[in-house]
Amino acid sequence: MSEAVPQGNPQTALAVASLLRRNKLLKQRYGIFQSRTTDFFRYKRFVRALESPQYKKKSSNQPDLYPAAATEAEARLIFITLIKSQIVIPVKKLHSDELKEHDLSPSKDYPHLLPSKQAQLTPDEYYVWNYNPKSFWDYATVVAVVAGILALVCYPLWPMSMRRGSYYVSLAALVFLGAFFVIAILRLILFLVSLIFVSGGKNQGFWIFPNLFEDCGILESFKPLYGFGEQDSYSYIKKQKRLKKRQAKKAKSNEKN
Structure with missing residues:
Protein backbone atom coordinates (compact mmCIF):
# COMPACT_ATOMS: atom_id res chain seq x y z
CA MET A 1 0.00 0.00 0.00
CA SER A 2 1.50 3.34 -1.07
CA GLU A 3 1.62 6.37 1.18
CA ALA A 4 -1.02 9.09 0.82
CA VAL A 5 -0.10 12.03 -1.36
CA PRO A 6 0.41 15.22 0.67
CA GLN A 7 -2.25 17.61 -0.64
CA GLY A 8 -0.91 20.92 -1.89
CA ASN A 9 2.68 19.70 -2.17
CA PRO A 10 4.11 22.11 -4.81
CA GLN A 11 7.02 19.85 -5.79
CA THR A 12 4.74 16.88 -6.49
CA ALA A 13 2.25 19.07 -8.32
CA LEU A 14 4.89 20.64 -10.56
CA ALA A 15 6.56 17.31 -11.31
CA VAL A 16 3.29 15.62 -12.30
CA ALA A 17 2.15 18.63 -14.32
CA SER A 18 5.47 18.86 -16.20
CA LEU A 19 5.29 15.17 -17.08
CA LEU A 20 1.65 15.05 -18.20
CA ARG A 21 1.13 18.57 -19.57
CA ARG A 22 1.32 17.42 -23.21
CA ASN A 23 0.30 13.78 -22.73
CA LYS A 24 -1.70 12.46 -25.69
CA LEU A 25 -4.06 10.49 -23.46
CA LEU A 26 -5.51 13.78 -22.17
CA LYS A 27 -7.00 14.43 -25.63
CA GLN A 28 -6.82 18.16 -24.97
CA ARG A 29 -8.78 20.72 -26.93
CA TYR A 30 -8.62 24.49 -27.21
CA GLY A 31 -11.20 26.61 -25.42
CA ILE A 32 -11.65 30.29 -24.59
CA PHE A 33 -11.03 30.92 -20.90
CA GLN A 34 -10.78 34.45 -19.51
CA SER A 35 -10.51 35.93 -23.03
CA ARG A 36 -7.63 33.70 -24.12
CA THR A 37 -7.30 30.29 -25.71
CA THR A 38 -6.10 27.49 -23.48
CA ASP A 39 -6.04 23.69 -23.31
CA PHE A 40 -8.82 21.89 -21.46
CA PHE A 41 -9.49 18.22 -20.75
CA ARG A 42 -11.80 15.85 -18.87
CA TYR A 43 -10.95 14.46 -15.45
CA LYS A 44 -11.26 10.84 -16.66
CA ARG A 45 -8.58 11.54 -19.30
CA PHE A 46 -6.15 12.66 -16.60
CA VAL A 47 -6.76 9.43 -14.70
CA ARG A 48 -5.91 7.49 -17.87
CA ALA A 49 -2.71 9.51 -18.25
CA LEU A 50 -1.73 8.48 -14.70
CA GLU A 51 -2.16 4.86 -15.81
CA SER A 52 0.19 5.30 -18.78
CA PRO A 53 3.55 3.46 -18.94
CA GLN A 54 5.32 6.84 -18.99
CA TYR A 55 3.94 7.81 -15.59
CA LYS A 56 4.32 4.34 -14.08
CA LYS A 57 8.01 4.30 -15.03
CA LYS A 58 8.58 7.69 -13.40
CA SER A 59 6.61 6.62 -10.34
CA SER A 60 8.71 3.49 -9.85
CA ASN A 61 11.98 5.45 -10.16
CA GLN A 62 10.97 8.59 -8.20
CA PRO A 63 8.00 7.77 -5.94
CA ASP A 64 8.54 10.93 -3.87
CA LEU A 65 7.85 13.21 -6.85
CA TYR A 66 5.52 10.91 -8.79
CA PRO A 67 3.23 9.09 -6.32
CA ALA A 68 1.68 5.79 -7.35
CA ALA A 69 -1.79 5.91 -8.91
CA ALA A 70 -2.75 2.23 -8.77
CA THR A 71 -6.25 2.93 -7.42
CA GLU A 72 -8.92 5.52 -8.12
CA ALA A 73 -8.44 7.00 -4.64
CA GLU A 74 -4.72 7.53 -5.24
CA ALA A 75 -5.42 9.18 -8.59
CA ARG A 76 -7.92 11.51 -6.89
CA LEU A 77 -5.34 12.54 -4.29
CA ILE A 78 -2.80 13.36 -6.99
CA PHE A 79 -5.32 15.45 -8.88
CA ILE A 80 -6.40 17.24 -5.68
CA THR A 81 -2.73 18.15 -5.24
CA LEU A 82 -2.78 19.89 -8.61
CA ILE A 83 -6.00 21.72 -7.73
CA LYS A 84 -4.63 22.83 -4.35
CA SER A 85 -1.54 24.18 -6.10
CA GLN A 86 -3.81 25.97 -8.65
CA ILE A 87 -2.10 24.20 -11.53
CA VAL A 88 -5.46 23.01 -12.86
CA ILE A 89 -8.76 24.88 -12.59
CA PRO A 90 -12.24 23.32 -12.79
CA VAL A 91 -14.37 24.87 -15.53
CA LYS A 92 -17.77 24.56 -17.14
CA LYS A 93 -18.16 24.40 -20.91
CA LEU A 94 -20.94 26.72 -22.02
CA HIS A 95 -23.51 25.80 -24.63
CA SER A 96 -24.53 28.28 -27.31
CA ASP A 97 -27.77 29.16 -25.51
CA GLU A 98 -25.84 30.00 -22.31
CA LEU A 99 -23.51 32.59 -23.86
CA LYS A 100 -26.00 35.47 -23.71
CA GLU A 101 -26.45 34.95 -19.95
CA HIS A 102 -22.73 35.69 -19.48
CA ASP A 103 -22.45 38.45 -22.14
CA LEU A 104 -20.17 36.34 -24.32
CA SER A 105 -20.07 36.34 -28.10
CA PRO A 106 -20.10 32.90 -29.78
CA SER A 107 -16.96 31.54 -31.42
CA LYS A 108 -17.12 29.23 -34.42
CA ASP A 109 -13.84 27.51 -33.51
CA TYR A 110 -13.57 27.22 -29.72
CA PRO A 111 -16.08 26.73 -26.87
CA HIS A 112 -16.28 29.22 -24.01
CA LEU A 113 -15.21 28.07 -20.54
CA LEU A 114 -16.16 29.53 -17.15
CA PRO A 115 -14.53 28.68 -13.80
CA SER A 116 -16.50 26.37 -11.56
CA LYS A 117 -17.00 27.20 -7.89
CA GLN A 118 -16.21 23.69 -6.74
CA ALA A 119 -14.42 20.67 -8.21
CA GLN A 120 -16.56 17.53 -8.18
CA LEU A 121 -13.96 15.16 -9.71
CA THR A 122 -16.57 13.47 -11.88
CA PRO A 123 -15.36 11.65 -15.01
CA ASP A 124 -16.70 14.20 -17.52
CA GLU A 125 -15.83 17.33 -15.53
CA TYR A 126 -13.64 19.79 -17.44
CA TYR A 127 -10.38 21.38 -16.30
CA VAL A 128 -7.98 23.93 -17.77
CA TRP A 129 -4.25 24.22 -17.20
CA ASN A 130 -2.86 27.14 -15.25
CA TYR A 131 0.64 25.92 -16.05
CA ASN A 132 2.54 26.40 -19.31
CA PRO A 133 6.19 25.30 -19.06
CA LYS A 134 8.66 26.81 -21.48
CA SER A 135 9.59 24.57 -24.38
CA PHE A 136 12.80 24.42 -26.41
CA TRP A 137 11.16 26.45 -29.18
CA ASP A 138 10.26 29.22 -26.73
CA TYR A 139 13.90 29.67 -25.77
CA ALA A 140 14.99 29.32 -29.40
CA THR A 141 12.56 32.09 -30.39
CA VAL A 142 13.95 34.44 -27.73
CA VAL A 143 17.52 33.75 -28.84
CA ALA A 144 16.56 34.33 -32.50
CA VAL A 145 14.84 37.65 -31.69
CA VAL A 146 17.82 38.91 -29.67
CA ALA A 147 20.24 37.79 -32.40
CA GLY A 148 18.13 39.55 -35.04
CA ILE A 149 18.07 42.81 -33.06
CA LEU A 150 21.84 42.69 -32.54
CA ALA A 151 22.37 41.99 -36.25
CA LEU A 152 20.27 45.01 -37.24
CA VAL A 153 22.08 47.27 -34.75
CA CYS A 154 25.42 46.17 -36.21
CA TYR A 155 24.26 46.72 -39.81
CA PRO A 156 26.88 49.49 -40.48
CA LEU A 157 29.59 46.95 -39.66
CA TRP A 158 28.35 44.36 -42.15
CA PRO A 159 30.62 43.58 -45.15
Whole structure:
Protein backbone atom coordinates (compact mmCIF):
# COMPACT_ATOMS: atom_id res chain seq x y z
CA MET A 1 0.00 0.00 0.00
CA SER A 2 1.50 3.34 -1.07
CA GLU A 3 1.62 6.37 1.18
CA ALA A 4 -1.02 9.09 0.82
CA VAL A 5 -0.10 12.03 -1.36
CA PRO A 6 0.41 15.22 0.67
CA GLN A 7 -2.25 17.61 -0.64
CA GLY A 8 -0.91 20.92 -1.89
CA ASN A 9 2.68 19.70 -2.17
CA PRO A 10 4.11 22.11 -4.81
CA GLN A 11 7.02 19.85 -5.79
CA THR A 12 4.74 16.88 -6.49
CA ALA A 13 2.25 19.07 -8.32
CA LEU A 14 4.89 20.64 -10.56
CA ALA A 15 6.56 17.31 -11.31
CA VAL A 16 3.29 15.62 -12.30
CA ALA A 17 2.15 18.63 -14.32
CA SER A 18 5.47 18.86 -16.20
CA LEU A 19 5.29 15.17 -17.08
CA LEU A 20 1.65 15.05 -18.20
CA ARG A 21 1.13 18.57 -19.57
CA ARG A 22 1.32 17.42 -23.21
CA ASN A 23 0.30 13.78 -22.73
CA LYS A 24 -1.70 12.46 -25.69
CA LEU A 25 -4.06 10.49 -23.46
CA LEU A 26 -5.51 13.78 -22.17
CA LYS A 27 -7.00 14.43 -25.63
CA GLN A 28 -6.82 18.16 -24.97
CA ARG A 29 -8.78 20.72 -26.93
CA TYR A 30 -8.62 24.49 -27.21
CA GLY A 31 -11.20 26.61 -25.42
CA ILE A 32 -11.65 30.29 -24.59
CA PHE A 33 -11.03 30.92 -20.90
CA GLN A 34 -10.78 34.45 -19.51
CA SER A 35 -10.51 35.93 -23.03
CA ARG A 36 -7.63 33.70 -24.12
CA THR A 37 -7.30 30.29 -25.71
CA THR A 38 -6.10 27.49 -23.48
CA ASP A 39 -6.04 23.69 -23.31
CA PHE A 40 -8.82 21.89 -21.46
CA PHE A 41 -9.49 18.22 -20.75
CA ARG A 42 -11.80 15.85 -18.87
CA TYR A 43 -10.95 14.46 -15.45
CA LYS A 44 -11.26 10.84 -16.66
CA ARG A 45 -8.58 11.54 -19.30
CA PHE A 46 -6.15 12.66 -16.60
CA VAL A 47 -6.76 9.43 -14.70
CA ARG A 48 -5.91 7.49 -17.87
CA ALA A 49 -2.71 9.51 -18.25
CA LEU A 50 -1.73 8.48 -14.70
CA GLU A 51 -2.16 4.86 -15.81
CA SER A 52 0.19 5.30 -18.78
CA PRO A 53 3.55 3.46 -18.94
CA GLN A 54 5.32 6.84 -18.99
CA TYR A 55 3.94 7.81 -15.59
CA LYS A 56 4.32 4.34 -14.08
CA LYS A 57 8.01 4.30 -15.03
CA LYS A 58 8.58 7.69 -13.40
CA SER A 59 6.61 6.62 -10.34
CA SER A 60 8.71 3.49 -9.85
CA ASN A 61 11.98 5.45 -10.16
CA GLN A 62 10.97 8.59 -8.20
CA PRO A 63 8.00 7.77 -5.94
CA ASP A 64 8.54 10.93 -3.87
CA LEU A 65 7.85 13.21 -6.85
CA TYR A 66 5.52 10.91 -8.79
CA PRO A 67 3.23 9.09 -6.32
CA ALA A 68 1.68 5.79 -7.35
CA ALA A 69 -1.79 5.91 -8.91
CA ALA A 70 -2.75 2.23 -8.77
CA THR A 71 -6.25 2.93 -7.42
CA GLU A 72 -8.92 5.52 -8.12
CA ALA A 73 -8.44 7.00 -4.64
CA GLU A 74 -4.72 7.53 -5.24
CA ALA A 75 -5.42 9.18 -8.59
CA ARG A 76 -7.92 11.51 -6.89
CA LEU A 77 -5.34 12.54 -4.29
CA ILE A 78 -2.80 13.36 -6.99
CA PHE A 79 -5.32 15.45 -8.88
CA ILE A 80 -6.40 17.24 -5.68
CA THR A 81 -2.73 18.15 -5.24
CA LEU A 82 -2.78 19.89 -8.61
CA ILE A 83 -6.00 21.72 -7.73
CA LYS A 84 -4.63 22.83 -4.35
CA SER A 85 -1.54 24.18 -6.10
CA GLN A 86 -3.81 25.97 -8.65
CA ILE A 87 -2.10 24.20 -11.53
CA VAL A 88 -5.46 23.01 -12.86
CA ILE A 89 -8.76 24.88 -12.59
CA PRO A 90 -12.24 23.32 -12.79
CA VAL A 91 -14.37 24.87 -15.53
CA LYS A 92 -17.77 24.56 -17.14
CA LYS A 93 -18.16 24.40 -20.91
CA LEU A 94 -20.94 26.72 -22.02
CA HIS A 95 -23.51 25.80 -24.63
CA SER A 96 -24.53 28.28 -27.31
CA ASP A 97 -27.77 29.16 -25.51
CA GLU A 98 -25.84 30.00 -22.31
CA LEU A 99 -23.51 32.59 -23.86
CA LYS A 100 -26.00 35.47 -23.71
CA GLU A 101 -26.45 34.95 -19.95
CA HIS A 102 -22.73 35.69 -19.48
CA ASP A 103 -22.45 38.45 -22.14
CA LEU A 104 -20.17 36.34 -24.32
CA SER A 105 -20.07 36.34 -28.10
CA PRO A 106 -20.10 32.90 -29.78
CA SER A 107 -16.96 31.54 -31.42
CA LYS A 108 -17.12 29.23 -34.42
CA ASP A 109 -13.84 27.51 -33.51
CA TYR A 110 -13.57 27.22 -29.72
CA PRO A 111 -16.08 26.73 -26.87
CA HIS A 112 -16.28 29.22 -24.01
CA LEU A 113 -15.21 28.07 -20.54
CA LEU A 114 -16.16 29.53 -17.15
CA PRO A 115 -14.53 28.68 -13.80
CA SER A 116 -16.50 26.37 -11.56
CA LYS A 117 -17.00 27.20 -7.89
CA GLN A 118 -16.21 23.69 -6.74
CA ALA A 119 -14.42 20.67 -8.21
CA GLN A 120 -16.56 17.53 -8.18
CA LEU A 121 -13.96 15.16 -9.71
CA THR A 122 -16.57 13.47 -11.88
CA PRO A 123 -15.36 11.65 -15.01
CA ASP A 124 -16.70 14.20 -17.52
CA GLU A 125 -15.83 17.33 -15.53
CA TYR A 126 -13.64 19.79 -17.44
CA TYR A 127 -10.38 21.38 -16.30
CA VAL A 128 -7.98 23.93 -17.77
CA TRP A 129 -4.25 24.22 -17.20
CA ASN A 130 -2.86 27.14 -15.25
CA TYR A 131 0.64 25.92 -16.05
CA ASN A 132 2.54 26.40 -19.31
CA PRO A 133 6.19 25.30 -19.06
CA LYS A 134 8.66 26.81 -21.48
CA SER A 135 9.59 24.57 -24.38
CA PHE A 136 12.80 24.42 -26.41
CA TRP A 137 11.16 26.45 -29.18
CA ASP A 138 10.26 29.22 -26.73
CA TYR A 139 13.90 29.67 -25.77
CA ALA A 140 14.99 29.32 -29.40
CA THR A 141 12.56 32.09 -30.39
CA VAL A 142 13.95 34.44 -27.73
CA VAL A 143 17.52 33.75 -28.84
CA ALA A 144 16.56 34.33 -32.50
CA VAL A 145 14.84 37.65 -31.69
CA VAL A 146 17.82 38.91 -29.67
CA ALA A 147 20.24 37.79 -32.40
CA GLY A 148 18.13 39.55 -35.04
CA ILE A 149 18.07 42.81 -33.06
CA LEU A 150 21.84 42.69 -32.54
CA ALA A 151 22.37 41.99 -36.25
CA LEU A 152 20.27 45.01 -37.24
CA VAL A 153 22.08 47.27 -34.75
CA CYS A 154 25.42 46.17 -36.21
CA TYR A 155 24.26 46.72 -39.81
CA PRO A 156 26.88 49.49 -40.48
CA LEU A 157 29.59 46.95 -39.66
CA TRP A 158 28.35 44.36 -42.15
CA PRO A 159 30.62 43.58 -45.15
CA MET A 160 29.35 44.76 -48.55
CA SER A 161 28.42 41.21 -49.63
CA MET A 162 26.05 40.80 -46.66
CA ARG A 163 24.49 44.22 -47.30
CA ARG A 164 23.89 43.29 -50.92
CA GLY A 165 22.33 39.99 -49.86
CA SER A 166 20.00 41.71 -47.37
CA TYR A 167 18.92 44.10 -50.14
CA TYR A 168 17.90 41.21 -52.40
CA VAL A 169 16.11 39.46 -49.55
CA SER A 170 14.10 42.58 -48.67
CA LEU A 171 13.31 43.11 -52.36
CA ALA A 172 12.03 39.54 -52.66
CA ALA A 173 9.88 40.06 -49.54
CA LEU A 174 8.34 43.20 -51.06
CA VAL A 175 7.60 41.35 -54.31
CA PHE A 176 5.96 38.52 -52.38
CA LEU A 177 3.88 40.97 -50.33
CA GLY A 178 2.80 42.82 -53.46
CA ALA A 179 1.82 39.55 -55.16
CA PHE A 180 -0.23 38.61 -52.09
CA PHE A 181 -2.23 41.86 -52.25
CA VAL A 182 -2.77 41.43 -56.01
CA ILE A 183 -4.11 37.90 -55.46
CA ALA A 184 -6.39 39.10 -52.64
CA ILE A 185 -7.88 41.88 -54.79
CA LEU A 186 -8.21 39.61 -57.83
CA ARG A 187 -9.99 36.85 -55.89
CA LEU A 188 -12.45 39.38 -54.45
CA ILE A 189 -13.24 40.78 -57.91
CA LEU A 190 -13.76 37.28 -59.34
CA PHE A 191 -15.99 36.36 -56.41
CA LEU A 192 -18.22 39.43 -56.86
CA VAL A 193 -18.47 38.89 -60.61
CA SER A 194 -19.35 35.21 -60.14
CA LEU A 195 -22.08 36.14 -57.63
CA ILE A 196 -23.75 38.35 -60.20
CA PHE A 197 -23.32 36.39 -63.42
CA VAL A 198 -22.83 32.77 -62.35
CA SER A 199 -24.57 31.90 -59.08
CA GLY A 200 -27.41 34.37 -59.37
CA GLY A 201 -26.72 35.87 -55.94
CA LYS A 202 -27.00 32.57 -54.02
CA ASN A 203 -23.76 33.18 -52.10
CA GLN A 204 -22.02 30.30 -53.91
CA GLY A 205 -19.48 32.45 -55.73
CA PHE A 206 -16.20 31.30 -57.22
CA TRP A 207 -13.07 31.65 -55.07
CA ILE A 208 -9.43 31.24 -56.01
CA PHE A 209 -7.51 30.01 -52.95
CA PRO A 210 -10.64 29.74 -50.75
CA ASN A 211 -8.47 29.19 -47.65
CA LEU A 212 -6.24 32.23 -48.18
CA PHE A 213 -7.51 34.05 -45.06
CA GLU A 214 -8.52 31.00 -43.04
CA ASP A 215 -6.97 30.12 -39.67
CA CYS A 216 -4.74 27.33 -40.97
CA GLY A 217 -1.14 26.64 -41.99
CA ILE A 218 0.74 28.48 -44.76
CA LEU A 219 0.60 25.56 -47.19
CA GLU A 220 -3.08 24.88 -46.42
CA SER A 221 -3.88 28.53 -47.25
CA PHE A 222 -3.11 27.83 -50.92
CA LYS A 223 -5.04 24.53 -51.09
CA PRO A 224 -7.25 23.92 -53.02
CA LEU A 225 -6.56 26.17 -56.01
CA TYR A 226 -10.23 27.16 -56.34
CA GLY A 227 -13.64 26.44 -54.83
CA PHE A 228 -17.28 27.54 -54.67
CA GLY A 229 -18.95 29.19 -51.69
CA GLU A 230 -17.73 28.14 -48.27
CA GLN A 231 -17.84 24.38 -48.88
CA ASP A 232 -14.13 24.22 -49.74
CA SER A 233 -13.01 26.49 -46.90
CA TYR A 234 -10.96 25.15 -43.98
CA SER A 235 -13.39 26.43 -41.33
CA TYR A 236 -16.40 24.85 -43.06
CA ILE A 237 -14.70 21.45 -43.41
CA LYS A 238 -13.60 21.61 -39.76
CA LYS A 239 -17.14 22.53 -38.71
CA GLN A 240 -18.58 19.57 -40.64
CA LYS A 241 -16.11 17.18 -38.99
CA ARG A 242 -17.17 18.41 -35.53
CA LEU A 243 -20.82 18.02 -36.51
CA LYS A 244 -20.25 14.42 -37.65
CA LYS A 245 -18.50 13.59 -34.36
CA ARG A 246 -21.43 15.01 -32.38
CA GLN A 247 -23.92 13.05 -34.45
CA ALA A 248 -21.90 9.85 -33.96
CA LYS A 249 -21.82 10.41 -30.17
CA LYS A 250 -25.59 11.02 -30.10
CA ALA A 251 -26.18 7.87 -32.15
CA LYS A 252 -24.07 5.81 -29.71
CA SER A 253 -25.87 7.25 -26.68
CA ASN A 254 -29.25 6.51 -28.30
CA GLU A 255 -28.18 2.92 -28.96
CA LYS A 256 -27.20 2.46 -25.31
CA ASN A 257 -30.52 3.87 -24.13
